[in-house]
Amino acid sequence: MKRNKNTIIYILLAGLSLSTFSCTKDFNEVNTDPLGKSTVEAHQLMAPTLVNLMSTNMLRNRNFNNELMQVTVDLGDAEGKVFRYDIRRNAADNTWNSWYVNLTNIADIQKIASQPEKLNKSYQGISLILQSWIYSLLTDTYGDVPYSEANNGKEGNLQPVFDKQKDIYLGMFDKLEQANNLLKDGTAIIATSDPVYNGDVAKWRRLGNSLYLRLLLRVSGKSEVSPTVIAKIKEMIDTNPGNYPVMENNQHTAKLLWTGSNVSTALYTSPYMASVRANDFYVPAIGQFFINNLVGWADPRILPSYGQGGINRFGIRPGTSGYAGVPSGYNPGNEPAKESRFYSSSENAAINLQTDRYTGIIMNAAEVDFILAEAAAKGWISGNAGTYYYKGIADAINYWLPTVMTGGAADPAVAAYADAADIEWNNALPLQSASANAISKMLLIHQQKYYALFLVDFQQWFEYRRTSYPFLPKGPGLLNGGIMPARLFYPTITQSTNPTNYKNAVAAQGSDVISTQVWWQKP
Numbered sequence: 001m002k003r004n005k006n007t008i009i010y011i012l013l014a015g016l017s018l019s020t021f022s023c024t025k026d027f028n029e030v031n032t033d034p035l036g037k038s039t040v041e042a043h044q045l046m047a048p049t050l051v052n053l054m055s056t057n058m059l060r061n062r063n064f065n066n067e068l069m070q071v072t073v074d075l076g077d078a079e080g081k082v083f084r085y086d087i088r089r090n091a092a093d094n095t096w097n098s099w100y101v102n103l104t105n106i107a108d109i110q111k112i113a114s115q116p117e118k119l120n121k122s123y124q125g126i127s128l129i130l131q132s133w134i135y136s137l138l139t140d141t142y143g144d145v146p147y148s149e150a151n152n153g154k155e156g157n158l159q160p161v162f163d164k165q166k167d168i169y170l171g172m173f174d175k176l177e178q179a180n181n182l183l184k185d186g187t188a189i190i191a192t193s194d195p196v197y198n199g200d201v202a203k204w205r206r207l208g209n210s211l212y213l214r215l216l217l218r219v220s221g222k223s224e225v226s227p228t229v230i231a232k233i234k235e236m237i238d239t240n241p242g243n244y245p246v247m248e249n250n251q252h253t254a255k256l257l258w259t260g261s262n263v264s265t266a267l268y269t270s271p272y273m274a275s276v277r278a279n280d281f282y283v284p285a286i287g288q289f290f291i292n293n294l295v296g297w298a299d300p301r302i303l304p305s306y307g308q309g310g311i312n313r314f315g316i317r318p319g320t321s322g323y324a325g326v327p328s329g330y331n332p333g334n335e336p337a338k339e340s341r342f343y344s345s346s347e348n349a350a351i352n353l354q355t356d357r358y359t360g361i362i363m364n365a366a367e368v369d370f371i372l373a374e375a376a377a378k379g380w381i382s383g384n385a386g387t388y389y390y391k392g393i394a395d396a397i398n399y400w401l402p403t404v405m406t407g408g409a410a411d412p413a414v415a416a417y418a419d420a421a422d423i424e425w426n427n428a429l430p431l432q433s434a435s436a437n438a439i440s441k442m443l444l445i446h447q448q449k450y451y452a453l454f455l456v457d458f459q460q461w462f463e464y465r466r467t468s469y470p471f472l473p474k475g476p477g478l479l480n481g482g483i484m485p486a487r488l489f490y491p492t493i494t495q496s497t498n499p500t501n502y503k504n505a506v507a508a509q510g511s512d513v514i515s516t517q518v519w520w521q522k523p
Helices: 002-013 042-068 089-113 121-142 165-185 201-218 226-239 288-296 365-377 385-400 412-421 441-452 459-467 499-509
Strands: 361-363
Touching: 042 089, 042 121, 042 459, 089 121, 121 165, 121 201, 165 201, 201 226, 201 361, 201 365, 226 365, 288 441, 365 385, 365 441, 385 412, 385 441, 441 459
Parallel strands: none
Antiparallel strands: none
């Protein structure tokens, strides 16, 4: 039994689907396809794979990213409290396993769509985009990971090497270039196979190039690649934008729109409904940093007047002190009184994120705006950084409240909101903050980007690690020396199932601890 278990784990790490395996008893009967089909089509793999990936990302956003980034605080003094930077080793397992297993289906989409009798450039391109999306999550979470030899278990490679993060990034850039070229033709795909864009191939192309911008920016601080990636950003935005269309508004935002809250009948049910009990959904308190800014800015996403039934669009329930949060990282034994929290599905609230259709965000237009604002502020591209900044604010708010700032960056409501909130753009500001909380262009951009990335997998955490913005208050009860974790541990099982390559990865990258910086973080 132990030997069989290790075999299964080896294959999992190599990227094979667990559904391929079962106990040997009644093997033929149990593993006979009731539909009588021995093959699968590319379009049949897309929707279930995307649902699985979004379920993993949203659940881990809720209980990991949000705790690290002070969106929520899971009050208590028990061990393993993420908001204290107390990260258990098994916190790494779920994302690693889910991402690699689903990469098998993603890679199979490309393989099937590359067969002469089933040739479809659009499915090939979409597969390359999705591969880059998931590999970026893997490498930004763990650092060096299996890439070039991953998902080759069927070919007999059960112990893949761990590629260096720099090489993974270069590989992803190549994949996204290929995807952009493949999607130029606009080859039709089956609309019902696509829960993100309903078969709109042009929007997939915009997503691929927007993801490309995200990844280029992420490594732009590394001197060994900086000139090349900055030149690429300029090419995409200034020199040859027609060849690299990107997201321009919320109609281009990539989201898996949940179709209902009934787990038994809905085609796509939010994991917040399928996997989180109503009583658990509202347990974490809202973090003081997250909500106090919104309240201080009179942000429409937190104002009840813009919701339904007097509830704000983020579905936050006021506490005894109104819309107020609790400080993150407080000293053990000094637990603050719980204030605001999220409404759950059990409370008959007109709006709650547990049943919300719009929570399945892959990447949004506002993030692209803020990427361009940063690039313009640093002089990498032409255009006014302030214009991109205001458009980012508008697109972020309009995603949740489409009627508030209908004119985008040109709408006077955007400037009026920023002026009243005292977050207006000022070209005279320094690029970087000289000290904590000193206003700068980067602080303005990344403070707003933090809210635009609400619910988007681990992107708040990744961007904080890259930029150190926004300025998160450091409570006295933090572990890890009060320093934000730089990565997750490798899953424990890799030490026994892939020992040589695991040891090589640790020797090259650094100790397998949360304080070891990944390549793009290192000076």
